[in-house]
Amino acid sequence: MSLSMGACPHAWQQHHLHHRGRMWAASPAFRRQLFLLRSLAPTCADGGRASSSSLRPHLMYAAAGPVYEADAEAVVRRITPPLDRARHKGQAGKIAIIGGCREYTGAPYFAAISALRVGADLSHVFCTKDAATVIKSYSPELIVHPILEESYSVRDDERESVSSSILAEVIKWMERFDCIVVGPGLGRDSFLMDCVGNIMRHARQANIPTVVDGDGLFLITNNIGLVEDNSLAILTPNVYEYKRLVQKVLNCEVNEENASEQLTALCQKIGGVTIMRKGKADLISDGKKVTQVSTFGSPRRCGGQGDILSGSVAVFSSWARHFLLSNEQPKETSVNPMVLGCIAGSLLLRKAAALAFEKNKRSTVTTDIIEFLGQRFVVSALDFHLVWQSFYLKISFLCCSLEDICPAGR
Numbered sequence: 056m057s058l059s060m061g062a063c064p065h066a067w068q069q070h071h072l073h074h075r076g077r078m079w080a081a082s083p084a085f086r087r088q089l090f091l092l093r094s095l096a097p098t099c100a101d102g103g104r105a106s107s108s109s110l111r112p113h114l115m116y117a118a119a120g121p122v123y124e125a126d127a128e129a130v131v132r133r134i135t136p137p138l139d140r141a142r143h144k145g146q147a148g149k150i151a152i153i154g155g156c157r158e159y160t161g162a163p164y165f166a167a168i169s170a171l172r173v174g175a176d177l178s179h180v181f182c183t184k185d186a187a188t189v190i191k192s193y194s195p196e197l198i199v200h201p202i203l204e205e206s207y208s209v210r211d212d213e214r215e216s217v218s219s220s221i222l223a224e225v226i227k228w229m230e231r232f233d234c235i236v237v238g239p240g241l242g243r244d245s246f247l248m249d250c251v252g253n254i255m256r257h258a259r260q261a262n263i264p265t266v267v268d269g270d271g272l273f274l275i276t277n278n279i280g281l282v283e284d285n286s287l288a289i290l291t292p293n294v295y296e297y298k299r300l301v302q303k304v305l306n307c308e309v310n311e312e313n314a315s316e317q318l319t320a321l322c323q324k325i326g327g328v329t330i331m332r333k334g335k336a337d338l339i340s341d342g343k344k345v346t347q348v349s350t351f352g353s354p355r356r357c358g359g360q361g362d363i364l365s366g367s368v369a370v371f372s373s374w375a376r377h378f379l380l381s382n383e384q385p386k387e388t389s390v391n392p393m394v395l396g397c398i399a400g401s402l403l404l405r406k407a408a409a410l411a412f413e414k415n416k417r418s419t420v421t422t423d424i425i426e427f428l429g430q431r432f433v434v435s436a437l438d439f440h441l442v443w444q445s446f447y448l449k450i451s452f453l454c455c456s457l458e459d460i461c462p463a464g465r
């Protein structure tokens with residue numbers, strides 16, 4: 056999926072899309088879709104009253120401030136692009152994971168393969184040399200770049216040149232990506248952190264949306280300038296990562312009684328970023344709205360589920376961005392594609408985890424959940440209806456066939 060018009064080699068196609076987009080933007084159907092999307096994420100300023108909608112059935116004040124349950128299934132349906140035969144490779148998304156070191160090879164793999172399983176066309180991993188062969192051996196689907204270095208493999212006098220060549224190598228690829236995910240399995244080596252900081256600065260200059268997770272959050276917590284005022288940044292902290300972020304940025308402890316206000320304050324203090332605070336319910340905010348996804352997933356808390364989430368959020372936020380950009384939403388709209396991406400990713404992971412748990416119970420591991428990522432729509436009410444219909448037709452057909460072969464009475 057090419058988000059920047061200028062970067063696309065098929066100008067005629069872009070023109071056509073642009074034209075179609077304008078017609079679509081003017082259509083009542085699009086306006087209705089936009090209204091529905093907007094109504095999924097009410098602003099805190101008006102407490103959501105101005106845009107109340109039947110799509111937001113659960114309003115809660117439990118966390119001192121309005122938190123709305125997102126209609127996440129509706130978000131997934133609207134932002135997911137159709138499987139169009141006219142599309143070519145790359146248009147459904149090109150994602151890169153910056154992570155993977157000696158200790159952690161699972162996390163970048165989980166994030167990268169999840170991006171593919173959700174529906175992206177290409178998934179890259181930029182990792183250390185030690186991790187690359189291992190990650191490649193997990194899956195031939197991934198494009199693995201063994202370019203990062205840790206302190207132990209770089210002499211002091213080489214640091215500067217190695218750092219520049221790492222950046223140059225990533226820059227060669229950067230413009231192609233619709234979103235990068237920084238942090239799954241990255242480790243906390245100081246030289247590596249410096250290099251990844253440079254990569255993040257470049258991604259920002261190039262307007263590439265960036266999901267920051269795992270050790271990427273450790274990096275930005277100590278260098279908040281890396282994401283400050285970046286509306287294309289999404290932070291996905293778990294309970295400990297959130298605690299560290301609150302302590303560093305707000306200079307206080309996590310306050311559960313005031314959860315939504317504290318999350319809003321954190322987003323505002325960092326400036327324009329979107330934060331998804333993971334937990335029993337995932338709380339999502341961009342400093343203006345607080346939405347939650349609390350669909351029940353699984354009681355298993357095996358490591359790696361956050362990695363599935365970061366890869367999925369990268370794809371969904373790219374799709375949401377593309378949906379809103381190509382449909383030329385009016386300037387005054389308050390829909391934030393980064394928030395929509397978080398809502399969709401959270402629902403997907405939770406539904407897949409629920410299905411995996413149903414099958415594997417306590418032995419459920421992250422790989423089991425990934426297997427179910429493609430089956431998410433089966434569980435939605437609409438598709439359940441379709442599945443039931445086709446099941447009913449198949450049963451009827453089978454009964455007829457059996458009767459032909461074995462007529463009653465023989």
Ligand SMILES: NC(=O)C1=CN([C@@H]2O[C@H](COP(=O)(O)OP(=O)(O)OC[C@H]3O[C@@H](n4cnc5c(N)ncnc54)[C@H](O)[C@@H]3O)[C@@H](O)[C@H]2O)[C@@H](O)CC1
Pocket residue numbers: 158159160161162163238239240241242268269270293295358359361362
């Ligand atoms: N298979 C893999 O390769 C995996 C690698 N992972 C990577 O591992 C790296 C570290 O992430 P983690 O989430 O494990 O981070 P941490 O190493 O900070 O946390 C590990 C665990 O230690 C405990 N802990 C951490 N801080 C604590 C505190 N302040 N008080 C009490 N207990 C505390 C918690 O149980 C936590 O889940 C990241 O790069 C991450 O992406 C994880 O994603 C899990 C899967």
Ligand SMILES: Nc1ncnc2c1ncn2[C@@H]1O[C@H](COP(=O)(O)OP(=O)(O)OP(=O)(O)O)[C@@H](O)[C@H]1O
Pocket residue numbers: 269292293294333334335336337352353356357358359360361362363364401404405
């Ligand atoms: N107590 C809980 N109940 C239900 N779901 C939860 C709970 N805690 C976390 N989750 C869900 O699990 C997913 C991963 O969150 P988690 O806190 O495990 O991330 P993480 O620690 O970063 O994972 P990883 O091991 O991949 O680093 C999120 O979608 C989150 O909503």
Ligand SMILES: [Mg+2]
Pocket residue numbers: 268269293361362
């Ligand atoms: Mg994590």
